[in-house]
Amino acid sequence: MKIRLKSAAALLGVATLALSACSSSTTTTSSGGTKDIKPPTMSAATKVGTGEGKLNLVVWAGYAEDGSSDTSVDWVHPFEQQTGCQVNAKVAGTSDEMVQLMRTGDYDGVSASGDATLRLIYAGNVAPVNTDLVDNYKTISGFLKNQPWNSVDGQMYGVPHGWGANVLTWNKAEVKTAPTSWSSVFDATTPYHGKITAYDSPIYIADAALYLAKTKPELGIKDPYSLTEKQLDAAIALLKQQNANVGEYWSDYTKAVQSFESGSTVIGTSWQVIANLINADKKVQVGTTVPAEGATGWSDTWMLAAKAAHPNCMYEWMNWITSPKVNAEVAEWFGEAPAQTLACDQTSDKSFCDTYHATDDAYAKQIHYWTTPQKQCVDGSGSDCTDYAEWVTKWQQMKG
Secondary structure, three states, X not given: OOOOOOXXXXXXXOOOOOOOEOXXXXXXXXXXXXXXXXXXXXXXXXXXXXXXXXXXXXXOOOOXXXXXOOOOOXXXXXXXHHHOOEEEEEEOOOHHHHHHHHOOOOOOEEEEOHHHHHHHHHOOOEEXXXXXXXXXXXXXXXXXXXXXXXXXXXXXOOEEEXXXXXXXXXXXXXXXXXOOOOHHXXXXXXXXXXXXXXXXXXXXXXXXXXXXHHHOHHHOOOXXXXXXXXXXXXXXXXXXXXXXXXXXXXXXXHHHHHHHHXXXXXXXXXXXXXXXXXXXXXXXXXXXXXXXXXXXXXXXXXXXEOOOOOHHXXXXXXXXXXXXXXXXXXXXXXXXXXXXXXXXXXXXXXXXXXXXXXXXXXXXXXXXXXXXXXXOOOOOXXXXXXXXXXXXXXXXXXXX
């Protein structure tokens, strides 16, 4: 299978559709705590007008291919020819970088993951999206719609694109018995000292929290992204313990592939695409599973900038990128489950959607998708949760 290794090259763009914004709404309790925090008030578009001729995007590498990575992989130029919207794609390496780029006001849209989306929504960087104006939204998997990471009070702030689980992966030659629990990477007495890998991001705190929710129910963790101070401290304590056994943290999945193939890693958190690449190379063979405790995961959403200069072109792009054929092409190139249910009829590998559990509701329900932690608990349990900024601080302290 093929995946992206470098960005699409495209052309630059600039023009408009009005969106109104004002300050966010906050209700304060008598004790001084925040009871309810709302995103800035904005009006979603009521129609899609003529394209402005240009479109500036912030993307994950592989989401806007124009043939420069592989001449046979190009869904940008057909879009440009059909709509007249010339695409300029800026590749971001992390969710933090995506947030920073979107806050410059230079871009019309972004393919944001759940650890970035609420930051963009509550800061007023992105606008609500009228999904009635995106024809292909109708056949997107229902389990990706109106979720805590891409909507607020039933209002969608984008269009789902693709998703996947953070699976437990192991070297079959080194780990003789297939693991069924995350204890294999979190237990202090794990036999894989120094050869465990973990995702290098504050959002990985949720993986520890999910494990604790099942193994230490007395902590009262109901949602791994809605942690009180005490619950966050418990997750950090577990991660500090794990840190002594971790050989490598990764954020670039090509490095995750290399660490398994070199033998420096034998077990840890990865993505299905990483496992597929490793097995395709045939240097080692790995297995994957969603353990008994469940898993975290990611769902990417195309979001419209609040002050987009080219909003009509962005609406055209959201519809194009989630059309069955294009969504299938992106999913196969990138290595993820497509959001578009009709994409499964368009994949070149007819077993692709089965491999990625693309339309498997039961599988999807095991996944706790990345959602940006907020003071106002994202699971609606209260207003005493820790926010992403605190997670960042604690993560940095944990890693030293």
